[in-house]
Amino acid sequence: MFIKEKIDGIKFYKFQPVQILALGFAAVILIGSILLSLPIASRDGNPTDYIDALFTATSAVCVTGLVTVDTGTHYSLFGQIVIMLLIQIGGIGFMTFATLIALILGKKISLRERLIMQEAYNTFNIQGVVKLALYVIGITFSIELLGAVALSTQFIPKYGLLKGLYFGLFHAVSAFCNAGFDLIGNFQSLTPYVENTVVNLTVCALIIFGGIGFAVLTEVINYRKTKKLSLHAKVVLSATAFLIIIGMILFLVLEYNNPKTLGQLSMKGKLLASLFASVTPRTAGFNTISTSDMTTAGKFLTIILMFIGASPGSTGGGIKTSTAFLLFMTVVAVVQGKEDTEIYEKRINKSYVYRALGITMISFIIVIAVTMVLSIVQNGEFIEFLYEATSAFATVGLTLGLTTRLTLIGKIIIIITMYIGRVGPLTITMAIAHKQHTTTNLIKYPEDKILIG
Amino acid sequence: MFIKEKIDGIKFYKFQPVQILALGFAAVILIGSILLSLPIASRDGNPTDYIDALFTATSAVCVTGLVTVDTGTHYSLFGQIVIMLLIQIGGIGFMTFATLIALILGKKISLRERLIMQEAYNTFNIQGVVKLALYVIGITFSIELLGAVALSTQFIPKYGLLKGLYFGLFHAVSAFCNAGFDLIGNFQSLTPYVENTVVNLTVCALIIFGGIGFAVLTEVINYRKTKKLSLHAKVVLSATAFLIIIGMILFLVLEYNNPKTLGQLSMKGKLLASLFASVTPRTAGFNTISTSDMTTAGKFLTIILMFIGASPGSTGGGIKTSTAFLLFMTVVAVVQGKEDTEIYEKRINKSYVYRALGITMISFIIVIAVTMVLSIVQNGEFIEFLYEATSAFATVGLTLGLTTRLTLIGKIIIIITMYIGRVGPLTITMAIAHKQHTTTNLIKYPEDKILIG
Numbered sequence A, B: 001m002f003i004k005e006k007i008d009g010i011k012f013y014k015f016q017p018v019q020i021l022a023l024g025f026a027a028v029i030l031i032g033s034i035l036l037s038l039p040i041a042s043r044d045g046n047p048t049d050y051i052d053a054l055f056t057a058t059s060a061v062c063v064t065g066l067v068t069v070d071t072g073t074h075y076s077l078f079g080q081i082v083i084m085l086l087i088q089i090g091g092i093g094f095m096t097f098a099t100l101i102a103l104i105l106g107k108k109i110s111l112r113e114r115l116i117m118q119e120a121y122n123t124f125n126i127q128g129v130v131k132l133a134l135y136v137i138g139i140t141f142s143i144e145l146l147g148a149v150a151l152s153t154q155f156i157p158k159y160g161l162l163k164g165l166y167f168g169l170f171h172a173v174s175a176f177c178n179a180g181f182d183l184i185g186n187f188q189s190l191t192p193y194v195e196n197t198v199v200n201l202t203v204c205a206l207i208i209f210g211g212i213g214f215a216v217l218t219e220v221i222n223y224r225k226t227k228k229l230s231l232h233a234k235v236v237l238s239a240t241a242f243l244i245i246i247g248m249i250l251f252l253v254l255e256y257n258n259p260k261t262l263g264q265l266s267m268k269g270k271l272l273a274s275l276f277a278s279v280t281p282r283t284a285g286f287n288t289i290s291t292s293d294m295t296t297a298g299k300f301l302t303i304i305l306m307f308i309g310a311s312p313g314s315t316g317g318g319i320k321t322s323t324a325f326l327l328f329m330t331v332v333a334v335v336q337g338k339e340d341t342e343i344y345e346k347r348i349n350k351s352y353v354y355r356a357l358g359i360t361m362i363s364f365i366i367v368i369a370v371t372m373v374l375s376i377v378q379n380g381e382f383i384e385f386l387y388e389a390t391s392a393f394a395t396v397g398l399t400l401g402l403t404t405r406l407t408l409i410g411k412i413i414i415i416i417t418m419y420i421g422r423v424g425p426l427t428i429t430m431a432i433a434h435k436q437h438t439t440t441n442l443i444k445y446p447e448d449k450i451l452i453g
């Protein structure tokens, strides 16, 4: 008995927490892909091509939203519910589920499990993690329920009571988890609702709440009691607000006269659609105006916003708002001739700046590599490849139309990119944090200088 | 008399050295544009449109090489010689000319003038600057002369003795100064010489020598005596070699079967053309294969190489090889969990990393902004705009064909971009260096942390 436990212990310790996460994601994707490839999962009762089932499962678990087959018309109710569950598992993070199950079974949560949780949510102190896990589930279900009710008021008149409620729930889950899956059919996404105030504002709110990260969400909810915000929360909230407002203004200006996007809409519609276009790259992936009909400048702006993405510890992807904010403030410090990055009257240690640089550069290199490979194996325009690569890596789910034209190799590349985009940044962050705790520079080399610029 | 001197002194001190450089460039551009707009400068004896003359003069002084009218067929011998002089002035830097004139007139070089020189060449110690200025001119003329002789052996058989020698000289100057202007005619650049070993290797050598920076060039030339290289020289030489080799291999692979680029060439031609395609974005701007017929991946690779560009204190542009190398090694350090960036067993202070980040981010933002503006004011594909913006900013001179299609607004945007691309990075670097010497962080804020990735 003792020996067995010891062996288990050794086996267990062979995996880093982040590897457990990565393997867990892979396992959920695998199970999901098998379920989705069953005849029962498709509307016409024929088994779905495994590659498409795998693509859908990966896209759902990684809350990306890119689809090779249309969710609403291809999959049966069974298939759609599988997708919704995959989104929920992927979005909240399966570690919350593990904690939930542990709580249900009445087992005490070990320090190790807490540590895994901590790294999963990228938060700082251990004691808050269990509390956070409960918050996550409570908050997620509460917000999704509120969203579902709001959306149902718009869907019920069109689809009837049951289907209307179901559509409300599905899209609320998809929006809060920043998944971007929809049931509207024929790859329309939310374009039929471009002028609908309730749908627009509800979905935008769900995306934003899901995208600022559970830690910040908790801080915001507790703000009435605590009356203070951490630096991180301030950074995330201000960066998010800044990106939404600037993005909205730019989309409004760039697309104002484009007859295929904002041109034909009412003023209210123009404002709602610009807001939505600015919010959805953080990294929801719904769209209310045709992405492929946007101006080149509008498409490029979308690519940039997608690359920045959402906030750490959230359902969204990208390099993260706080990373972009930190790099930007470092450039400001450099231009001002300051020695250290300063944000809201706090100095930021260089190790954070270096990590932000690392995450950004690695992400950039991956997007460049995927774009290049896509341009070799697929026909199409450069901006389609760059858009698709960024969308897949940042788990956004917007496309200029390339997804449905993907060849087998193209599909495999995007599947891998979605997985790396979801698991990778966390893996890198954890690997770095782990090494920085265990490694000290054994050899301290003398300083020297090189020329720049 | 005393008062007059004092007033002059005050006036003089009102300008930062870098502002003097910027104004000097502007003055040379202005004079050049007037000369080029004269009837005598054009082949048909009609005055050239001022906007095109201004475009050519800016492109020449900023050693960019983008042209709205073909240099060989549009301009007269007079016009071409003006262009060659503008290239030479822009390439070596007019500060060397100022020093030269000062030496000829027998005036002692003041500390202030030496400081200006120092900042112009971005080197470290003051005493070496005068020596360097002499070196620059000596080395430049020597290398250009050698190059001109080598190229003439190929041009004389085709164009006769005089024209052959003239062509040899013009293209040697244009190559060493990384200007990319050519006289071959009809925007052909060096495509007729794609299989010519002498032309290819001579031009590549001139581009590389011109692009590694005078400081490194001096170190390399003195290596036999000194037997040591500075860290900066090691970084520049290894980064340059790495980029050339990787670029060559990638171009060979990407374009191997493209019938419009490498496909129809002999094996020797394929190798020469891949080498040339890899060297020219550093930031010469000649081309031996059609840039617009490259694969999308080949075009994208060119954009990346152009953005990185040449080395500091050289005739080339871009964010610089050493900047890219430093950022890359910082990412390596981060992934390895090291506290500091280490290059060739030396630690690099964070201030250099921050500056590299600053230069890169600002350059990136400018390229993005120019791309976006071009996509609004011009018709065409996204990759054409990104390519053109990068080419203009990094003073490369390659184009996918947009330059000749530029509207008046488009021309003005590219003129401004070329000027900013040449003067800007130096200005930023100097401004930063200046501030870092004069400013200390007056308020030292407490440290705090934020989440990343």
Ligand SMILES: [K+]
Binding pocket: A063, A064, A065, A178, A179, A180, A283, A284, A285, A395, A396, A397
């Ligand atoms: K998404």
Ligand SMILES: [K+]
Binding pocket: B063, B064, B065, B178, B179, B180, B283, B284, B285, B395, B396, B397
């Ligand atoms: K050039």
